[in-house]
Amino acid sequence: xxxxxxxxxxxxxxxxxxxxALAARPDDLPAAVAEYEREMxxxxxxxxxxxxxxxxxxxxxxxxxKMLAFFxxx
Numbered sequence: 190x191x192x193x194x195x196x197x198x199x200x201x202x203x204x205x206x207x208x209x210a211l212a213a214r215p216d217d218l219p220a221a222v223a224e225y226e227r228e229m230x231x232x233x234x235x236x237x238x239x240x241x242x243x244x245x246x247x248x249x250x251x252x253x254x255k256m257l258a259f260f261x262x263x
Contacts, residue, residue, distance in 0.1 A: 193243040
């Protein structure tokens with residue numbers, strides 16, 4: 190993830206959810222990991238796209254104006 194605040198939060202949640210998946214299937218680790226990964230890729234895709242968008246905004250010449258627009262209601 191681009192460094193805009195999403196990555197660390199996702200990593201903490203990933204650790205908790207992976208632990209739950211492994212605890213639910215202690216005798217089938219490959220299935221537990223596969224189940225976790227399916228959910229993880231779906232959940233983190235949107236966060237990754239939003240992080241990339243925010244990084245793009247922050248790197249633009251008019252970042253201040255774009256950030257204000259980002260936080261305005263649609």
